[in-house]
Amino acid sequence: MTDLIVGTLIQGLIYALISFGVYITYSILDFPDLSVDGSFPLGAAVTAVLLTRGVNPYLTLLAALAVGALAGLFTGFIHVKLHVRDLLAGIITMTALFSINLQIAGSNLTVERSVDTIFTAGPTMALLGGLSLTHRKLIVALVVVLLVKFLMDAFFATKAGLLLRAVGDNAALVTSLAKDRGNVKLQGLVLSNALVALGGALVCHETRSFSATMGTGQVVFGLASVIIGVALFHRLSFVKGTTAVIVGSILYKLCIALALSLGLPPNMMKLITAVLFLLVLVASGRKGEEIIHA
Amino acid sequence: MLEVREVTKIYNPGSVMEQCLFDKFSLSVADGQFVSIVGSNGSGKTSLLNIICGSIAVESGDVLVGGESILRKKDFQRYATMGRVYQNPSMGTCPNLTMLENLSLADNKGKSFGFGRGVNKRRIDRYRAELEGLGLGLEDKLNVKMGSLSGGQRQAVALLMATMTPLRFLILDEHTAALDPKTAEVIMLLTDKIVREKRLTAMMVTHNLRYAVEYGDRLLMMDRGQAVLDRAGAEKEQTSMEELLTFFNKISAQCGS
Numbered sequence: 166m167t168d169l170i171v172g173t174l175i176q177g178l179i180y181a182l183i184s185f186g187v188y189i190t191y192s193i194l195d196f197p198d199l200s201v202d203g204s205f206p207l208g209a210a211v212t213a214v215l216l217t218r219g220v221n222p223y224l225t226l227l228a229a230l231a232v233g234a235l236a237g238l239f240t241g242f243i244h245v246k247l248h249v250r251d252l253l254a255g256i257i258t259m260t261a262l263f264s265i266n267l268q269i270a271g272s273n274l275t276v277e278r279s280v281d282t283i284f285t286a287g288p289t290m291a292l293l294g295g296l297s298l299t300h301r302k303l304i305v306a307l308v309v310v311l312l313v314k315f316l317m318d319a320f321f322a323t324k325a326g327l328l329l330r331a332v333g334d335n336a337a338l339v340t341s342l343a344k345d346r347g348n349v350k351l352q353g354l355v356l357s358n359a360l361v362a363l364g365g366a367l368v369c370h371e372t373r374s375f376s377a378t379m380g381t382g383q384v385v386f387g388l389a390s391v392i393i394g395v396a397l398f399h400r401l402s403f404v405k406g407t408t409a410v411i412v413g414s415i416l417y418k419l420c421i422a423l424a425l426s427l428g429l430p431p432n433m434m435k436l437i438t439a440v441l442f443l444l445v446l447v448a449s450g451r452k453g454e455e456i457i458h459a
Numbered sequence: 460m461l462e463v464r465e466v467t468k469i470y471n472p473g474s475v476m477e478q479c480l481f482d483k484f485s486l487s488v489a490d491g492q493f494v495s496i497v498g499s500n501g502s503g504k505t506s507l508l509n510i511i512c513g514s515i516a517v518e519s520g521d522v523l524v525g526g527e528s529i530l531r532k533k534d535f536q537r538y539a540t541m542g543r544v545y546q547n548p549s550m551g552t553c554p555n556l557t558m559l560e561n562l563s564l565a566d567n568k569g570k571s572f573g574f575g576r577g578v579n580k581r582r583i584d585r586y587r588a589e590l591e592g593l594g595l596g597l598e599d600k601l602n603v604k605m606g607s608l609s610g611g612q613r614q615a616v617a618l619l620m621a622t623m624t625p626l627r628f629l630i631l632d633e634h635t636a637a638l639d640p641k642t643a644e645v646i647m648l649l650t651d652k653i654v655r656e657k658r659l660t661a662m663m664v665t666h667n668l669r670y671a672v673e674y675g676d677r678l679l680m681m682d683r684g685q686a687v688l689d690r691a692g693a694e695k696e697q698t699s700m701e702e703l704l705t706f707f708n709k710i711s712a713q714c715g716s
Contacts, residue, residue, distance in 0.1 A: 320574075327556070327564055327577035334553040341551075341621065342568045343539040 171299055173422045177415030178306040179371060180386060182364030184394070184414045185313060187387030188406060189357040192395065194333040194350060196244075199255035199384050203262025204236040204358040206380040208365025210270040213375035217276055222283045226309075226366050233362020234355045236262060241351035259380075267377050274375045282370040302371060309367065313360065314407045329353050361387075382435045389442040390414040396449035417441065461488040461628060461660060466510060466520030468503075468684075480506055481684045483520065488677075490627075492691070493654050493661045495671035497703070498681030499711050504664040507681070508630050511662070513537045524627075539569065542621035544614070546633040551617025554606030558597070558616060561605050562586050565620035589619060593649065611642030618646065622653050629654060631663040635670065643667070647674060668707065672700050682710045 183205060190198035208229035215225045236258060244254035276282070283289060284302050293301045320326040332339045332349040339346045361383075369375055394413025398404040424437045468481040480503050488494055498504050509515040511522055513534035521528050529537055544551055552561050563578045566586075583601065590597040593615050597608075605613060614634065622629060631650065635643035651674050654661045665671055671678055678695045680688035680703075687710055690698055 322577050323574045324567055324572040324577045325574060327560055328572045330556060330560075331553045331564055334555045335550070337545075337550055338553055338564070340535045341538050341543055342564060343535055344572065345533070345535050 168299070169422060169426060171303055173419050174415060175299070175302050175306050175371070176422070177418040178303070178310045178411070179367045180364060180418060181310050181390070181411045181414035182313060182367065183361050183383055183387045184390040184410045185317060185407065186357040186359075186361035186364070187384065188391045188410045189329075189353055189360070191388060192333075192391055192406065193330055194353040194357075196251050196333070196350065196354070197255065198240060198354060198357060199252065200236055200240045200258040200262070200354075200358055201255075201361050201384040201387055202380040202382070203259040203266070204233045204361045204380075205365040205368075205383045206266045206375065206377065207236055207262050207269075208233050208362030209369040209375040209379060210266040210274075210365075211362075212366040212369040213270055213274040213276055216280050216282065216369070217274065219280070222281055222286045222370065223288070225370075226283070226363060229362045229366035230359045233365075234359040236362065237354040237356070237358030238351065240358070241354040244354075245347035245351050263377065263380075266375075266380075270375050270377075273377060276369070276373040278373075280373075282373065283367075284370060306367065306371075309363075310411060313363070314405075314411065317407050318405055325352070329356075382438050385438055385442050386417065389438070389445050390417045392449055393417060393445050396445075417445075460490055460523075460525060461511070461662075462486070462521075462523040462526075463507070463511065464521045464523060466522070467518045468506060468510065468515070469518050472518070479684070481510075481517075481520075484684060484686075486679075486686065488660060488662065490660055491658050492677055493651075493659075493675035494663065494677040494679055495675035496662060496664045496679045496681060497666070497668060497671045497707065499707075501683075502681040503684045504681050505632055508543075508632050508662065508664060511537075511628075512541060512543060512630060540626055541628040541630060542626050543630040543632065544618050544621050544634040546636045548610040548613040548617060548637060549606070551620060552605040552613050555604060557602050557604055558608070559583070559586065559601040561616065561620060562601075562623070565623045568624045590616075593619075593645070595645070609642075611638050611646065614638060614642075614646055615649065618649060618653065622657060622659070626657075627660055629659045629661040631661065631665075633664050633666060636666055650674070668703050669700055672698060672703060678703075680706065680710070 183201065187201060190196045211232050212225040212229050215228055216222060240254050240258040243249045243257055244251055249257070284298060284305055289301060289305060293304055296304070321330060328339060328344060328349055329352065332346050332353070336346045339349055368379070390413035391410055392413070393416055394409035395406065397412065398409040420441055421434065421437055425431065425434070429437060463484065463486045465483040465485055466481050467483055470478045470480060496504050496507070506515065510517055513532060522530050559578055563582070566582060586601065587598045595612055595615055597612055597616065600608065605616065618634070635646050638646060647670055653659070663675060676695060677691040678688065678698060679686050688706060
């Protein structure tokens with residue numbers, strides 16, 4: 166039982182990075198970005214390749230952030246500069262990335278046990294060496310997620326962050342502030358996909374693998390956890406959106422873990438994901454139309 | 460000086476819906492002038508504002524500020540020296556940001572939006588003083604989300620935000636049309652005060668003929684893409700509400716509406 170809870174917590178925390186990304190696009194920018202299904206495995210693919218080539222495991226996280234940012238830049242460019250509709254821009258990136266990810270990784274990849282990940286590398290062991298691998302994973306994931314959360318909170322309080330929140334809320338206002346709304350959206354997409362790819366990197370460290378299909382349905386997961394989190398806390402204005410999203414992510418992973426432990430075959434996981442998402446949408450009474458901003 | 464020079468604007472060009480709104484339309488507005496623009500629906504009032512602000516493109520002609528063409532400038536670039544208040548009170552503010560955050564954004568117009576603090580706490584007293592001046596009880600609602608305020612309150616804040624930083628032109632697009640008569644009056648008085656104090660060049664589209672007569676120092680009546688009445692200075696002062704209404708009814712009758 167404890168294993169199930171700790172395992173779910175690890176999953177919930179790592180995948181919260183995807184939810185952060187979706188939170189930025191969907192909740193703040195009001196941009197339904199499907200690039201997520203491609204930028205998530207992109208982060209994993211780059212990480213898997215770098216790990217097998219012996220690159221410092223901590224550096225792979227930065228590399229994932231960078232390639233994710235590029236993916237976001239691509240979607241933003243298609244939407245803002247080529248004037249393609251938001252949904253389609255994301256679909257184009259997602260589709261293109263499927264092939265690009267395979268090009269990067271060659272095929273599905275497994276990272277050998279002998280290769281160190283952020284959960285087993287020297288500095289982590291120096292600090293947490295006394296703990297079991299599971300507990301190290303929990304603590305490292307927690308540290309990464311909280312670090313990202315506090316950075317995001319700090320960013321949203323800056324002038325640039327305020328402008329980002331404004332563009333999703335009322336783009337006309339950004340124009341009247343003599344700022345290019347397209348550029349602000351682009352920044353949001355870059356940030357979002359960087360975080361999603363970081364999530365992919367962490368999943369790769371955790372599972373020691375990359376698979377080409379690992380991105381399928383991740384945007385649904387992200388949306389569901391954002392909607393659960395926001396719906397749960399929308400009356401409590403002191404709870405930050407980022408906190409709500411972490412809780413949403415953990416709860417969602419818990420639901421799936423429970424469904425699996427009740428004997429549902431793993432092949433049914435995406436079906437469970439979809440059904441749960443539908444339930445969440447209906448229960449929160451939002452149908453995805455209205456999401457309260459940060 | 461703001462100049463619209465021989466502008467031609469055609470809606471749906473090349474289709475059966477083709478409609479020529481402006482055919483070489485020209486207008487110049489002197490610095491510091493407050494122009495009230497009236498006219499029936501479809502007469503080109505809002506299109507004129509949109510052309511000046513760069514929200515819509517034109518087929519030919521030019522828009523000049525101080526003799527220099529701004530036609531090639533994008534809308535957001537033009538807003539560097541312009542402020543605009545829309546008919547819909549929710550257009551001028553961000554509903555999910557607090558009033559303080561909204562004011563802070565507006566206060567930072569013209570500067571860079573970097574990693575500095577979004578809300579400058581030292582400015583709060585100033586915001587509060589300005590809000591107090593409105594007499595709408597807004598000074599205690601700085602941390603309230605904009606969306607939960609009334610239309611009139613939001614419009615007052617939108618007007619403050621549009622004119623917070625130094626600017627030359629104020630564009631008012633039926634900005635009192637969605638408000639109740641009393642609030643509309645408050646907003647109109649505030650508008651006049653701001654335009655006078657900041658010596659702005661203002662263009663106000665309105666459906667309220669009384670406001671057009673009472674406010675501003677130039678009166679323009681638009682009909683089918685033309686200025687059918689253009690009075691400034693003393694001539695405008697002498698224009699009465701009745702005269703304007705008679706004139707307005709005459710052109711509306713010709714139009715068949």
